[in-house]
Amino acid sequence: DVKVTQSSRYLVKRTGEKVFLECVQDMDHENMFWYRQDPGLGLRLIYFSYDVKMKEKGDIPEGYSVSREKKERFSLILESASTNQTSMYLCASRPGGAPPKNIQYFGAGTRLSVL
Amino acid sequence: QQQVKQSPQSLIVQKGGISIINCAYENTAFDYFPWYQQFPGKGPALLIAIRPDVSEKKEGRFTISFNKSAKQFSLHIMDSQPGDSATYFCAASIEGGYQKVTFGIGTKLQVIP
Numbered sequence: 190d191v192k193v194t195q196s197s198r199y200l201v202k203r204t205g206e207k208v209f210l211e212c213v214q215d216m217d218h219e220n221m222f223w224y225r226q227d228p229g230l231g232l233r234l235i236y237f238s239y240d241v242k243m244k245e246k247g248d249i250p251e252g253y254s255v256s257r258e259k260k261e262r263f264s265l266i267l268e269s270a271s272t273n274q275t276s277m278y279l280c281a282s283r284p285g286g287a288p289p290k291n292i293q294y295f296g297a298g299t300r301l302s303v304l
Numbered sequence: 305q306q307q308v309k310q311s312p313q314s315l316i317v318q319k320g321g322i323s324i325i326n327c328a329y330e331n332t333a334f335d336y337f338p339w340y341q342q343f344p345g346k347g348p349a350l351l352i353a354i355r356p357d358v359s360e361k362k363e364g365r366f367t368i369s370f371n372k373s374a375k376q377f378s379l380h381i382m383d384s385q386p387g388d389s390a391t392y393f394c395a396a397s398i399e400g401g402y403q404k405v406t407f408g409i410g411t412k413l414q415v416i417p
Contacts, residue, residue, distance in 0.1 A: 231393060231409035279347055295347030
């Protein structure tokens with residue numbers, strides 16, 4: 190089974206703190222993604238990476254950065270956390286190739302509260 | 305701009321009934337339409353998917369209907385069960401390039417006994 194592991198289920202941080210969300214996948218997938226999930230807004234893509242050290246902005250990259258130094262690990266960084274970044278963050282990975290092989294596998298999510 | 309519009313946002317269905325969730329898209333370049341199911345405390349997981357060259361795909365009690373000319377697709381859950389209670393997301397992507405997936409806002413389905 191594909192496993193996408195997010196390091197924390199719940200995080201509480203203060204405004205202005207630098208926050209790291211970590212994600213690890215064990216299936217040697219090329220592609221990794223960070224989404225945030227908010228009620229009424231669905232899943233919105235923050236950043237994605239299609240290879241080590243490569244990254245692309247998603248739909249809502251402002252206030253975030255990412256790092257992918259190893260193929261299995263993709264980190265989301267909030268440089269200076271703000272209250273409007275309180276959300277559920279979901280990491281996903283996906284192999285290369287066309288459907289039906291390119292299924293996205295999601296982690297269980299990290300619920301971040303910024304106070 | 306919401307590229308994939310999903311409705312309703314919430315749905316209550318009696319056990320044994322049919323659950324129907326509708327989605328519409330704007331970008332005619334989309335060529336792959338997956339549905340994801342998310343249980344509380346879990347990440348979304350692929351449920352069923354369709355490509356626009358077919359009008360219907362069925363897997364067990366789950367059926368996707370696709371109308372290319374109307375740019376609409378829908379998920380039907382037949383004989384809905386309490387265990388189907390979850391949030392459902394429709395999505396769309398373009399097969400080439402980065403295959404970025406655009407999700408709908410989600411539908412919270414509750415199946416009551």
